[in-house]
Amino acid sequence: MLLALLQSVLDAAPALVFAAVGATLSERAGVVNVGVEGMMRAGAFAAAAAALVMPTPLGVLVGVAAGALVAALHATLCIHARSDQVVSGMAINLVLLALGQFLLEAAFSSPSGTPPIEQLPKWLGHSPLTWLAVVLPFVVHGAVMRTPWGLRLRAVGEKPQAVAAMGVRVTRLRFGAVVLSGGLAGLGGAQLSTAVLDRFENHMPAGLGFMAVAAMVFGRWSPLGAAGAALFFAFGNALRISLASSAPGLLEVVPKGFLLALPYALTLVVLALQPRGASRAPAALGQPYDPELR
């Protein structure tokens, strides 16, 4: 049973890992990203829809692009129009929720999902995205902590004035970070519809985007930390599935809703148990940058 549990973590975790690691990029740059859910949904839908007419790996790239496009909208609202970043993120979630449903009905005349597509191939028993999810957190972590770009990214989330004063364009740096963040969320969504399942289903991503944001906080805004937290949450998710299938008797004692809520409850408990002050958000998080502000 343990082996089956781990197998199921390897399949379920990548979406969460991609999205959580992506979220750290946006937030380290100082832009709140609670629109991860919507960006994942865009990626999941676009990847599946594209895979109907092209090879699935290309579909995944379309999913990444869709997430990045939605993020570009969020970035434009937050960085150039200086809107409230939380409101913009939530609006994106709501718009994508409705848009997904609308496109399903309009293009496929089905309220529940797209027709099936060819799943991504398996390498060593898992999709290539699973292996990418193992490598990517280290790559992103290295980029954030060890490259000039990463130094600027961390600086712009703490004190954009410092970055501007040193001759670096704050808006461009932030825009790029948010778009990258959306691309990774889109990749996470694409993994759901091309690797976990073989179609887009209307409930996707079913709150995984919010869990990714929680994982980012739990992981203290570090890409590796966020990936670790995402793994932990994915484990909770897998535990639920495996409990439900391996011990059907359990369902007679515990109401089904409790079991369904397990990963989410786990998220809450973990966030509540975190030592106070342990997770410090970037100092300028959520503050629009106005060079002429007096």
Add this chain to the structure above:
Amino acid sequence: MGIALRHISKRFGSQVALDDVSLELERGERVALVGENGAGKSSLMNVLYGLYAADAGDIALDGAPVRIRTPADALARGIGMVHQHFTLVRTLSVAENVVLGNEPTRGGLLDLPRAIAEVQATCRRFGFELDPRARVDALTVGSQQKVEIVKALHRGVSTLILDEPTAVLTPQEADELFAVTRKLADEGLTVVLISHKLREVLSFATRIAVMRRGKKVAEVKPADATPESLAALMVGARTPPPPPPASTPGEVVVALERVTAGRLKEVSLEVRAGEVLGIAGVDGNGQRELAEVLTGLRRVEAGALRLAGEGRPLTPRQARALGVAHVPEDRLHHGIVTDFTVAENVSLGRHRLAPFAKGALIDFAGRLGRTSALLESHDVRPREPGLRMGALSGGNQQKLVVGRELDAAPKLLVAVQPTRGLDLAAVDAVRARLLDFRAKGGAVVLVSLDLDEVLALSDRVVVLYEGRVTGGFARAAFDERVLGRRMLGVRDA
């Protein structure tokens, strides 16, 4: 040859920040820009540094017009600026802050060892003592200032703009800063100093440009100017307030006996009716905790606090009931609610008492009457009780806060940085109110990082260093040098 700013104009909305200002900077010159807050000094330099886009006018470098639209453009032309509010990333190291935007790399990765070596070399070359590995938030304010300057020098600038560099420094740190900067100017660096401390301007600059309300009103040589003549140029006409007459202290209003609270360690002091006790010290040496203890915002951990002969206050409300008034350090966060009206702000703290309330309800008529009277007696403009607080200028906001606090007829006024960021007219008004309160028998605890202010207003001064009292001086024994040493924790004089 050098830099010429020609006919620069800049507006913010309806407010004119710069009105046809021209200024020339020659190589190796030390030019000072003086003027009141809002006179346009910083705006002019922000235009030169590419942070503000000028609405009209142009900039010439060695006679040829140049476009400076971003700080990157300015840096590329050898112009660097140290801002009044530090632009440092507190969570990064000194070296990381200095190389930001121009990082040495190795195989695409940030080459931190080389960055540290480069920054070390720059520090050594210009005579700054800094550890490139130290995190900025672990440094003193004086050292942070040095990091700002090293940042500019590291880029190889030939013109350095310093915006109010000594606002947060002790006299010793300021002297050191000017000594280094003077040496750099001798080596050919052009230095622009923005300041409103006229004495330091007179001793440092080779030329002084005076600004008033967005215009350059005069250019003078230091030899031809005095602090009084410069002040007159800055404000038009202004009579500086006379020094306060000697005080006749009355009974003890508040006494601290070996009080420990947070950063404050075993502090004993007393304040009497009719005197101003000044608290001097470098920022972060327990002043804030002292003010919080006195106003009931912080619990006393050990020792005793006696207020007006009664027990110690436990809550801000009890402190107020015992006659403590508070002009907080951060006006916008703790003094007022910017989105409330002026009248609502006046009622804060006494909102449950007459004339602001009748039973459980707000007494709108009473509140309006009291507010109108207050606006009149404390000369707060405009006289509109219904105006949003945030629409008032900083000076008028502060005058209202001081007026509100004194209106409650307190015995003790705790004033923290009461004139920070105000223009000279408002500074005078606020100081006059404090001295007025003292003359009527009130006790004042004045906490200020501006040593000149502490010395100008206090009857006695207590120096705090690392939470402990390191010196107490009566007015007759005031000596800036001695106080400065005590502020840095140096014992022997």
